[in-house]
Amino acid sequence: MVEKDGDKNISDRALMEKIKLLEVFDIFHAESQNGASLICIVVGVDSRKIYARRITTQENCIFDRETGLADAAPGESEAIIKSVSPLPIEIYQTMIGLDRRYRLGGKSLGDAKLTDNEKKALLFIDEFYSN
Amino acid sequence: MSSENRLHFSASCSSAAVTSFKDGQSYLESAEYSYVHQNLLSFVDEFGLPHLASALKLTWFRAYSSDIGRWLSRDRLEEHGDSIDNLYTYVLLDPLNKIDPLGHAYQCQDANCSTGGTYGKTAMYCVSGRNICRDCAVKRLGVEDESGAEQEKTLRLFLRR
Numbered sequence: 001m002v003e004k005d006g007d008k009n010i011s012d013r014a015l016m017e018k019i020k021l022l023e024v025f026d027i028f029h030a031e032s033q034n035g036a037s038l039i040c041i042v043v044g045v046d047s048r049k050i051y052a053r054r055i056t057t058q059e060n061c062i063f064d065r066e067t068g069l070a071d072a073a074p075g076e077s078e079a080i081i082k083s084v085s086p087l088p089i090e091i092y093q094t095m096i097g098l099d100r101r102y103r104l105g106g107k108s109l110g111d112a113k114l115t116d117n118e119k120k121a122l123l124f125i126d127e128f129y130s131n
Numbered sequence: 132m133s134s135e136n137r138l139h140f141s142a143s144c145s146s147a148a149v150t151s152f153k154d155g156q157s158y159l160e161s162a163e164y165s166y167v168h169q170n171l172l173s174f175v176d177e178f179g180l181p182h183l184a185s186a187l188k189l190t191w192f193r194a195y196s197s198d199i200g201r202w203l204s205r206d207r208l209e210e211h212g213d214s215i216d217n218l219y220t221y222v223l224l225d226p227l228n229k230i231d232p233l234g235h236a237y238q239c240q241d242a243n244c245s246t247g248g249t250y251g252k253t254a255m256y257c258v259s260g261r262n263i264c265r266d267c268a269v270k271r272l273g274v275e276d277e278s279g280a281e282q283e284k285t286l287r288l289f290l291r292r
Contacts, residue, residue: 032292034254039288056288057257076292102259109241112259113273119285126284 018084019068022050027095028084029129030063030070033077039125041099055099056122083129091128094121241267256289 022028022042030038040061044051050063061079063070068081087095098118105111114122187203188195194203240261256268268289269275274282 034290034292035287036290036292037287038292057291058260059257059292072292079292107259109259109261109263109267109271112271114285119274119277122285122288123281126287 015081015084016066016068019050019063019081020065022084025096026084027055027087027092028052028081029125030061030068030079030081032072032079036077036079037126037129038079039095041095053099053103055095055102058099058102085128087125087128091121091124094118095125241271243267255291256286257291258289262291 019028023045024042026042028040028042030040032038038054038061039056040052040054040063042050042052043060045065048065050065052061052063053059054061061070063079063081070079070081072078086092094117098114098121102112188197195201196203241263244264244267254265255262256265257263258268258271263271265286268286269282272285272289274285277285
């Protein structure tokens with residue numbers, strides 16, 4: 001289906017409105033210019049910014065609350081929020097668990113191995129946010 | 132000069148500038164450089180502006196013939212893909228829409244990396260706070276048994292932005 005410009009503007013506007021509703025512990029999806037997919041959890045919000053952590057890499061990202069854009073540090077590419085659709089609860093819980101494990105667990109490369117549940121959740125998320 | 136296990140040698144003009152490369156076995160010319168201005172070779176940058184006289188595009192390390200649509204020698208870094216030799220992993224298997232203008236890959240920080248680092252050859256992934264190459268990311272995340280498409284989907288979530 002070809003999306004008309006008008007429809008796209010409406011959906012963009014709707015997304016921008018939803019971005020303003022994000023609160024701590026919400027999970028959203030952003031994409032960077034180089035094709036990286038960012039599953040982020042909100043860790044703080046103020047009137048202008050959304051402070052988030054990329055769950056899989058544990059990077060901190062700061063998004064503009066008006067535009068959904070994240071500034072790029074040197075050597076990084078810009079990212080933009082693509083979706084704030086709520087994940088199914090079991091997937092959400094798996095992602096919260098993954099975030100906690102990567103944040104508080106071992107920091108060696110050997111500790112990065114994904115469980116079967118986490119693998120399934122990540123594949124589900126790719127599908128979920130590509131629709 | 133040696134490439135693809137074949138010996139090539141250069142021919143020079145009186146000003147000692149290289150004017151052609153000859154195949155060491157057949158003595159046929161494998162590449163020819165000619166002058167645009169008097170005694171000046173028109174070396175160009177990596178983006179390959181056309182060579183006016185010979186239609187060869189000269190980059191720092193090899194020449195491209197637009198007549199035959201081929202590089203005349205192999206990339207000296209050699210092509211490198213993933214474990215199944217896919218050459219487009221550096222653009223996430225999407226060479227029509229994505230580019231890697233800066234060769235934006237970093238040295239693999241996995242001490243057990245079998246390739247010893249893949250600067251500029253594959254996309255890089257951030258796992259446990261380290262930048263590692265694709266093969267190491269697949270291993271460390273434990274997705275070796277997944278299909279290639281599933282691996283790509285998972286790895287996109289760990290790709291450096």
